[in-house]
Amino acid sequence: MVLTLGRYRFALDLGTNSIGWAVYALDQSLNVIDLQGAGVRIFPDGRNPKSKASLAEDRREPRAARRRRDRYLQRRSYLMAELVKAGLMPADPAARKVLEPLDPYELRAKGLDYALTLHEFGRVLFHLNQRRGFQSNRIADAGKDEDGGKIKQASQALKEKIAELGCRTYGEYLARRHAERNQVRVRLIGKDSKSHYDFYPTRDLLKHEFETLWDCQAKHSPDLTQDLKDHFFNILFFQRPLKPPVIGKCTFFTQDERLSKAHPLSQARRIYQDLNHLKIIIDGVERRLSLADRDKLAFILLSGEDVTLKIGLRKQLGLPASATTTLEEGGKTDRLVGDQVVARLAGKRDHCETFGETLIQINGLTSPFAFAPNRTSRPWLVI
Numbered sequence: 306m307v308l309t310l311g312r313y314r315f316a317l318d319l320g321t322n323s324i325g326w327a328v329y330a331l332d333q334s335l336n337v338i339d340l341q342g343a344g345v346r347i348f349p350d351g352r353n354p355k356s357k358a359s360l361a362e363d364r365r366e367p368r369a370a371r372r373r374r375d376r377y378l379q380r381r382s383y384l385m386a387e388l389v390k391a392g393l394m395p396a397d398p399a400a401r402k403v404l405e406p407l408d409p410y411e412l413r414a415k416g417l418d419y420a421l422t423l424h425e426f427g428r429v430l431f432h433l434n435q436r437r438g439f440q441s442n443r444i445a446d447a448g449k450d451e452d453g454g455k456i457k458q459a460s461q462a463l464k465e466k467i468a469e470l471g472c473r474t475y476g477e478y479l480a481r482r483h484a485e486r487n488q489v490r491v492r493l494i495g496k497d498s499k500s501h502y503d504f505y506p507t508r509d510l511l512k513h514e515f516e517t518l519w520d521c522q523a524k525h526s527p528d529l530t531q532d533l534k535d536h537f538f539n540i541l542f543f544q545r546p547l548k549p550p551v552i553g554k555c556t557f558f559t560q561d562e563r564l565s566k567a568h569p570l571s572q573a574r575r576i577y578q579d580l581n582h583l584k585i586i587i588d589g590v591e592r593r594l595s596l597a598d599r600d601k602l603a604f605i606l607l608s609g610e611d612v613t614l615k616i617g618l619r620k621q622l623g624l625p626a627s628a629t630t631t632l633e634e635g636g637k638t639d640r641l642v643g644d645q646v647v648a649r650l651a652g653k654r655d656h657c658e659t660f661g662e663t664l665i666q667i668n669g670l671t672s673p674f675a676f677a678p679n680r681t682s683r684p685w686l687v688i
Contacts, residue, residue, distance in 0.1 A: 312331045491506070569646070606643040610643045610648070
């Protein structure tokens with residue numbers, strides 16, 4: 306970054322954990338006549354040098370645990386107050402103590418076929434609130450962390466086991482395990498990479514059980530109205546929505562926000578930037594892509610397809626086997642990544658549902674694009 310103020314020019318090199326600077330004196334024609342000073346300031350990057358994890362992680366995780374605990378206690382207190390108000394729990398704390406010895410797993414299974422008293426049903430709702438199942442906030446459940454994979458595998462195995470045993474709800478499955486004196490609490494078994502869960506309930510299983518139990522008990526009690534059902538469903542399963550990420554300002558047009566990564570123009574800009582930076586190396590001689598070669602590769606990438614550097618690029622451009630690229634030599638990647646949004650909408654990645662493919666024109670070429678209105682009228686920013 307270079308700034309000129311009066312008779313001085315400031316040069317700044319902004320790194321991840323350093324700032325390099327230099328100050329030049331200028332003459333009346335703004336030509337450099339002297340170096341006034343230069344240096345570098347290095348500061349910690351805020352990450353563990355070994356694991357590269359944020360140094361704030363040790364504080365963030367306990368803080369998140371405290372927040373979850375506080376919210377659970379608030380929800381439990383509010384639920385109990387509403388159960389008392391609806392007549393599903395006794396108002397007297399001593400009378401509520403009498404309900405504690407009741408087996409909640411037995412009640413959750415019994416309630417599918419037989420009428421429960423209002424207080425017994427309130428005991429069931431209170432127990433559903435204790436452990437209401439896992440709900441991921443991720444856009445894609447296949448996370449990089451090991452626990453995410455273990456939870457996903459265990460929850461899928463649980464659903465298959467429930468279907469295999471013919472259980473109507475997760476509670477009925479737990480009642481069978483409890484009757485056989487098997488573990489009913491979720492526990493991590495083993496250590497390190499060999500650890501796993503026997504089963505792991507997801508939020509949708511608990512929601513299904515709530516709906517099923519309420520509908521069964523509503524047949525026996527006119528007090529269990531639809532409005533009351535909606536009210537308690539919201540108490541038990543409400544989850545605060547994630548805060549939308551703050552979009553930064555554009556580097557060049559500082560009053561405007563940056564485009565999101567998923568925006569069609571943002572994807573096109575990235576693709577053309579990668580192609581404009583790419584250099585082909587043949588017998589030690591570097592050259593950039595010709596306009597025809599660049600447009601040929603852009604046609605493929607904008608269609609949502611990736612182009613591998615070792616095979617795809619050589620095949621498309623007719624390069625000799627000895628040819629390499631600057632990306633390969635830098636070890637940055639082994640492929641040119643296509644339009645990720647188009648690929649997902651067209652069902653080419655992550656098994657997403659597709660809008661179907663539509664043939665549209667790009668620079669005179671017909672390209673199989675997924676749903677992408679008005680993209681042909683765009684100049685693609687960099688041509």
